């Protein structure tokens with residue numbers, strides 16, 4: 001908004017209208033006035049108006065109707081209504097129709113001035129937001145989601161379109177293509193942004209534990225369930241539940257999930273009561289679900305429930321235009337203090353690579369190069385170092401297995417170490433550890449005893 005702020009005053013009471021015009025002119029506003037809603041609409045068609053102050057009860061169209069029509073004509077213009085009597089009904093009606101605010105006649109000058117001032121501020125803020133959104137479009141990013149390729153821009157547009165809906169989304173793409181980022185962007189650009197975004201990885205937990213994580217459990221539902229626990233469906237109420245790696249979910253749980261999505265209510269494990277679910281589901285997978293369906297590993301009916309809005313992220317090698325902006329973003333994300341640039345050669349080299357591990361591998365390469373490079377900028381040598389070290393990005397679990405094989409660990413040794421690690425992470429809680437390991441608690445005790453005996457001998 002530049003220069004004078006323009007106010008349109010609408011009232012069929014000539015005396016009051018003149019008085020208000022004087023009041024706001026004196027306060028420094030540019031003021032226009034109209035004796036009816038029809039005349040006001042004509043003015044609004046002709047002139048830029050920053051806010052409207054209108055009476056509700058007028059001959060012809062009412063102030064409420066004016067709000068409705070102005071919303072179509074100039075949706076960005078806030079309207080403050082003046083209701084003649086302290087009628088709650090018309091006040092509620094006014095707000096419902098989309099009025100920005102209302103004041104009750106008779107009112108002190110200050111009340112009217114303040115209401116308009118606030119409406120103008122609101123308008124200025126909206127304008128600023130719109131400007132920022134446009135600026136963001138120009139820098140080719142949407143929140144944390146970065147990209148310049150046609151494919152990414154289509155995803156931006158899609159995300160913008162779907163973030164306010166509640167429909168389920170299924171994000172597909174190779175590992176490292178940005179499925180997590182897209183899921184978060186959908187959530188944080190939507191009406192649910194202020195509510196929780198709760199991610200859960202369906203690969204990381206054994207079926208039973210995943211089930212009670214999702215749906216909760218009642219006290220005593222299973223051994224070790226000492227206290228009732230709310231599930232993620234409940235904790236995410238009003239927000240978004242992100243089911244990552246949904247392709248790895250086992251068939252029995254798929255069935256239970258489907259039922260929750262169909263009925264719109266959850267029942268905690270071992271419980272008899274159900275609670276209504278108000279959660280948006282975003283699922284992601286790097287698997288080919290069509291193939292999994294053919295092979296009977298994924299329920300087709302669940303697929304259709306989840307795939308209401310499909311978002312498919314192409315691999316990075318199919319959108320090399322995204323590499324330079326991603327590199328820039330990763331540089332500033334990982335630079336310790338001063339952002340170090342990438343040389344022109346190095347950028348060309350980066351853009352030409354295949355990046356099987358997609359953006360995640362690119363990010364790791366940049367992070368490593370930042371550590372390794374000694375000059376003022378990152379050169380090809382700093383980046384090539386990743387090959388010399390022979391650590392192209394692979395699945396961390398695979399890397400672990402590879403290093404286990406490198407040190408020729410026996411199966412028993414690997415098992416023992418894994419059990420130790422899980423015990424350490426669960427803080428020595430055998431019930432939890434057994435659940436993570438997918439074995440029962442007695443087996444865990446027996447193993448501990450066996451190892452103690454072995455260590456003695």
Ligand SMILES: Nc1ncnc2c1ncn2[C@@H]1O[C@H](COP(=O)(O)OP(=O)(O)O)[C@@H](O)[C@H]1O
Pocket residue numbers: 144145146147173174175176177178179180181182326329359360363
């Ligand atoms: N379009 C993107 N914009 C910004 N960062 C991205 C983008 N795609 C991937 N990344 C980054 O790359 C890494 C891997 O992305 P992630 O969303 O975890 O991939 P996925 O879930 O598909 O395996 C993360 O650190 C993420 O921030």
Ligand SMILES: [Mg+2]
Pocket residue numbers: 179180244
């Ligand atoms: Mg992921």
